[in-house]
Amino acid sequence: MTALLVTPEELARELDGDRRPVVLDVRWRLDAPDGRAAYEDGHIPSALYVSLDDDLAAHGLPTDGRHPLPDADVFADTVRGWGIDDGDTVVVYDDWMSYGAARAWWMLRDAGIDARVLDGGLAAWRAAGLSLESGPGQVPARGTATLRPGQLPQLSMDDAAAQPGRGLLLDVRAPERYRGEVEPMDPRAGHIPGALNAPTADSIGPDGRLRGAAELRETFAGLVEARGADPSQPIGVYCGSGVSASHAALALTVAGFTPALYAGSWSQWSNHPDRPLATS
Structure with missing residues (x-):
């Protein structure tokens, strides 16, 4: 394993070892936010199903954003319910560009x-020819992990507004949503003024894996x-x-940069009519 990514072959070897990682299927x-049925049809052996909407997000007001x-x-209570103890390594995956997996990765890393x-x-x-198992999965013994939230930089809505004046703010949605030509999910179309568009889908190679660090x-x-x-920001x-x-x-982390996540994102910003938007 590397510090951030693991190949299928590496994970298979780890699962055959003495100290197996906890594997989470996100x-x-x-178009299919509930992945439970797909998980039960076939998942990596020992993997636990994680509901992004229920386990990796709160349910607040529209002004809080969708996730x-x-x-x-x-x-912390959820993490312990996955059977995670102090010192455990966790491997996360999904079947859609690693978006859901990355959400779990960020939250776990932020918690230490x-x-x-x-x-x-x-x-x-x-593709590596590795086996799957089906069914509802096992319920693990409750873990005792100690979480230390706040390990990674975050932006509040006010921070996001100020970010273009002190550094770089990237809107990683599809270009047509950034430009405000379409908005299928949120109440207003456009982007945060000063943000640049850098679709995160472009960071994925034709093989479905993350492009190389260089x-x-x-x-x-x-x-x-x-x-x-400022490159130091x-x-x-x-x-x-x-x-x-x-x-x-x-x-960005794989590339050697320090990212700061605005978790509320456009779904929060667009639900505040007093917040300006750009459509260029």
Whole structure:
């Protein structure tokens, strides 16, 4: 394993070892947010199903955004329910561009848990000829992990507004949503003034895996240079509701940058009519 990513072959060896990682299946996508049925049809052996909407998000007001981060104590209780103890390594995966997996990765890392992403997700596992198991999965013994939230930089809504004036703010949604031509999810179309568009889908190679660190670094460094931003400052990232922005945070971290996640993202910003927007 590397510090951030794990290949299918590496994970398979770890699962055969003496100290097995905890594996979490975060099956989620915009058109199918409940991945339980897909998980039960086939998942990596020993993997536990994680509901992004229930386990990795709170349920607040529209002004909080669609996927606000849960309260720290609630998340800690959830993590222990996955059977995670202090010192455990956690591997997360999904079957849709690693967006859901990256959300779990970011939250666990922010809480001080050693989490890695299965590079390429379930498709890469299948392509490697590795086996799956079906069914509802096992209920693990409750863990005793100690969480230390606040390990990673975050942006509030006010921070996101100020970010373009002091560094780089990236809107990682599709270009047509950034430009405000379409908005299928949120009440207003456009983007935060001063943000640059850098779709996180572009960080994924044709094989479904994250592009290499050098290639990613060149891309992000070019954006920093183009904007004339201070390269020592964290790069702010947001998306629609804080999910794919977590994937951008993963790509930036792999590239050697320090990302700051605006978890509320456009779903929060657009629900505040007093907040300006841009559509250019």
